[in-house]
Amino acid sequence: MIHILLLLILAWFAASVGLLVLLNWRTLLAAWREPVLACPVLIVESDDWGPGPSEDAAALQELARVLESLRDDGGRSAVMTLGVVSAVPDGQAILDGGCTRYVRRTLADPAFTPVREAMQAGRERAVFAPQWHGLEHFWPDSLLACLDERADPAQRQALRDWLRADCPRSEDLPAALQSRWVDAARLPSSPVLASAVALAVREEAAVLRYVFGAVPEVAVPNTFVWDDVVERAWATCGVSCVVTPGCRYEGRDAMGGLASPTRRIRNGDRGQGDVCYAVRDVYFEPLRGHRAEDVWRALEERTAQGRATLLETHRSNFVGPLEVRDAVIAELERALRGSLTAHHDLRFMATAELAQILRDAESPFRERDLRLRVVAWLRRIAAEAGPARILKITGLGSVIRRAGNFLGGVNFRRSHYQADC
Ligand SMILES: [Zn+2]
Structure with a gap:
């Protein structure tokens, strides 16, 4: 009787694994191929910084002061990436011209010297x-x-009002218009001409080179809408890493929302011009209620999966009234300080450095211990959306989680490479 029961359990287990592999072999393989990091990595990614009033410069200076006060075990200060929007519209000039010609003011404009200098100093x-x-x-x-x-009269009036601001904030535009790399004037959106994209990327490169002395290696697509054409133009101008949410959107639908993603993306995957993708999938927007505890939970989860934790935040969190700004920065500091306390081997770095690690299988930041790689893989599978249903119905999810915890917890030993991190 016991033998029959054992045989039935084994048959169930074999059938469940067979079904999982049959239906999800691509996902299982991709999760295995994705690089496994040997220590926790935390990066704060903030977008939308660019031309703005001197209050923005003060916020950047305060952020720099706090980031510099936080050090990992290797003595490295916390890093915040700045997704730089290099220009704003010259609203008055556009309105004076009857809205037939676009005129911009770039970060190189003397009016934006305080912001530029705060960025450069940081x-x-x-x-x-x-x-x-x-x-x-x-x-x-x-x-x-x-x-x-x-065009629609209500939207036209709202945009005219927006242009009258001394320094229009892109955050105040309708969501669909904030997608730079598509024509969203009519919905659903349509692609932009490749020649126009190439020219726009070259113009952006010129401003970035003027302000920072060199073009950054990392690009963050606005609202995560981009395509191969944009990627090729970036790569031609020196971009080697693209930050993604783990998928790619290529347009806006009829309602202005993001169209369905066209592909799934994992850390270390390659795109046009051999750009390396990094996945940023943790929101930290204190103005929307995200707290340090959310960061700690996400860091725990991604570290267990051998992945870096990239926090997504935006300028809008840091440029409000002074007391709000200070509260937001204090929450960021609490998140980073608590992360250091919970993970003594935590490493701060820029996304460009993470991309180098993802490219380099020999990097000391990469896990080589087979057992720990299997643990990370099991935890990734347990967290995957694709096979979630099969894992739940067959009960295999619970087995995988327990196996991951047993291999990674009960018998846990630090990787000997981890000391090099
Ligand atoms: Zn943005």
């Missing part, structure tokens, strides 16, 4: 790492089309 102290985030946070021709007299 970069020199290795607490800021500039990244591409568009010459504008919209496609200028789409903006002009929405300002045309034949």
